Amino acid sequence: MAALKRETKRWRVVRQRSAAVYWTGGFMKIAGDVLEKLVHIKADSVTLEGALGIPKDARGMVLFAHGSGSSRHSPRNNYVARMLRAGSLGTLLVDLLTEEEDRVYQTRFDIDLLTRRLLAATDWIKQQPQTRDLHIGYFGASTGAAAALKAVAALGPEIDAVVSRGGRPDLAEPDLDRVQAPILLIVGGNDDIVIELNKRAFERLKGRKELVIVPGATHLFEEPGKLEAVASLASLWFKQYLIKEQV
Numbered sequence: 001m002a003a004l005k006r007e008t009k010r011w012r013v014v015r016q017r018s019a020a021v022y023w024t025g026g027f028m029k030i031a032g033d034v035l036e037k038l039v040h041i042k043a044d045s046v047t048l049e050g051a052l053g054i055p056k057d058a059r060g061m062v063l064f065a066h067g068s069g070s071s072r073h074s075p076r077n078n079y080v081a082r083m084l085r086a087g088s089l090g091t092l093l094v095d096l097l098t099e100e101e102d103r104v105y106q107t108r109f110d111i112d113l114l115t116r117r118l119l120a121a122t123d124w125i126k127q128q129p130q131t132r133d134l135h136i137g138y139f140g141a142s143t144g145a146a147a148a149l150k151a152v153a154a155l156g157p158e159i160d161a162v163v164s165r166g167g168r169p170d171l172a173e174p175d176l177d178r179v180q181a182p183i184l185l186i187v188g189g190n191d192d193i194v195i196e197l198n199k200r201a202f203e204r205l206k207g208r209k210e211l212v213i214v215p216g217a218t219h220l221f222e223e224p225g226k227l228e229a230v231a232s233l234a235s236l237w238f239k240q241y242l243i244k245e246q247v
Contacts, residue, residue, distance in 0.1 A: 033055055033056035033057070034053055034054065034055050034056070034085050035053070035054045035055075035056070035130075036051065036052065036053045036054075037051075037052045038050070038051060038052075039051075039052045039092075039094075039124075041094065041120060041121050041124045042120070043116065043117045043120035043121070044116065044117070044120075046098050046101075047098075048094055048095055048096065048098070048117060048120070048121065049072065049094070049095050050072060050092050050093060050094030050095065050121065051072050051091075051092070051093045051094075052090070052091075052092050053081065053085050053090060053091045053092075054090040054130050054131065055085050055086075055088050055089070055090060057088050058088060058089065058090040058130075058131075058134060059088045059089070059134070059135075059242070059243045060088070060089045060090065060134055060135045060136075060137065060160075060238060060239075060242030060243055061089065061090040061091075061092070061125060061131050061134040061135070061136050061137070061242070062081075062084055062089055062090070062091050062092070062136075062137045062138070062139050062238055062242075063091075063092045063094065063118065063121055063122060063125065063136065063137070063138055063139070064077050064080075064081065064091065064092065064093040064094065064138075064139045064140075064141075064144070065096060065114065065118050065138060065139070065140040065141070065144030065145065065147045065148045065151075066093075066095070066096065066141055066142075066144045072093035072094060072095050074093075074141075076141070076165075076220065076221065076227055077093060077139070077141060078093065079227055079231060080139065080165075080227070080230060080231045080234055081093055083231035083232075083234075083235055084139075084231075084234065084235055084238060087235045087238075087239055088239075088243070089137075089235075089238055089239070089242065089243075090130075090131060090134060092121065092125060094117075094118075094121045096113075096114045096117040096118060096121075096144070096147070097113075097114075097117070108143065109143060109171075111143065111146045111147055111150060111171050111172065112150075114143065114144065114146075114147035115147045115150040115151050115154070117147075118138070118147050118148065118151045119151050119154065119155070122136065122151065122155065122158075122159075134242075135160045135161075135241075135242040135243075135244065136158065136159055136160060136242075137159065137160055137161040137162060137163070137181075137238050137241065137242050138151065138152065138159060138161075138162045138163070138181075139162075139163045139165070139234060140162065140163070140164050140165070140167055141164075141165045141166060141167065142165075142166055142167060142168055142219075143168050143171060144167075145164035145165070145166075145167025145168060145169060145172075146167065146168050146169060146170075146171035146172040147172075148162055148164070148167075149162065149164075149169055149172040149175060149176065149179055149183075150172045150175045152179050152180070152181050152183075153172070153175035153176075153178035153179050154175075156178075156180055157180060157181075159181045160181055160182075160241050160242055161181055161182050161183075161184075161237060161238055161240075161241035161242055162179075162181050162182070162183040162184070163183075163184045163186065163233070163234045163237055163238065164183065164184070164185045164186065164198075165186050165221070165230055165234075166186070166187060166188060166191060166194055166219050166220070166221065167185065167187075167194075167198065168194070168197060169185065169197065169198060169201035170197045170200065170201055172201075173201070173204070176201055176204040176205055177204060177206060179205055179206070179207060180207050181207065181241075182207060182208035182209065182237070182240075182241050183205060183207070183208070183209050183210075184209075184210050184212065184233065184234070184237040185198045185201070185202060185209070185210070185211045185212070186212050186214060186230055186233055186234070187211070187212070187213050187214070188213070188214055188216075188217030188218050188219055188220075188221055188226065189213050189214055189215040189216055189217055190216065190217060190218045191217070191218055191219045194219060195213060198211060199211065210237075212233055214226055214229050214230070217229075
């Protein structure tokens with residue numbers, strides 16, 4: 001973890017280049033050699049929408065599981081996704097609930113439903129020509145982190161790494177013993193209740209694991225520099241476990 005801390009400043013200055021946008025082969029191409037596309041994924045009896053971003057030199061793939069009340073448009077997760085793409089990692093930010101489902105408060109906390117949807121998105125990624133050969137990781141926020149952990153427990157070695165931002169791993173407690181993938185838990189230093197929940201979950205996890213508490217950060221990491229720290233930590237964790245030859 002000391003290595004992660006040493007690398008934080010370097011990753012804070014990473015920026016994705018911007019330029020004219022044009023369409024090619026069904027993808028929207030953005031300067032910086034990143035291909036972006038709105039995708040539709042069948043799950044249960046509904047169709048989920050997602051934003052797929054694949055760098056030209058992609059060497060890993062990260063699926064985002066959003067928290068309750070959030071969506072693929074989350075500015076925080078989109079910021080992290082841009083930083084990951086700048087580090088040669090593809091990203092998929094997918095809405096695990098339809099607009100109608102998200103209006104129901106209880107559905108937002110239906111972790112089993114969120115898990116099934118994440119598993120469907122993972123299966124879709126494995127079938128796409130651009131991504132099927134890439135190592136896969138999950139980035140989960142709040143309740144989305146619980147869904148990510150349950151999905152990892154179900155898929156075993158098929159998932160290579162997990163990062164949780166302000167997550168609720170306690171909502172996946174029955175499955176924590178079966179999580180095999182290396183997991184990084186990131187919690188804000190001022191998010192007292194979630195810190196305790198993550199500490200308890202940390203003790204249950206049996207594989208490679210790290211718990212990082214970001215000083216001065218609240219649950220959403222809205223304070224200056226705190227989200228940059230999350231992006232830095234996540235980038236380094238995923239590069240370590242998804243880009244195998246760099247370990």
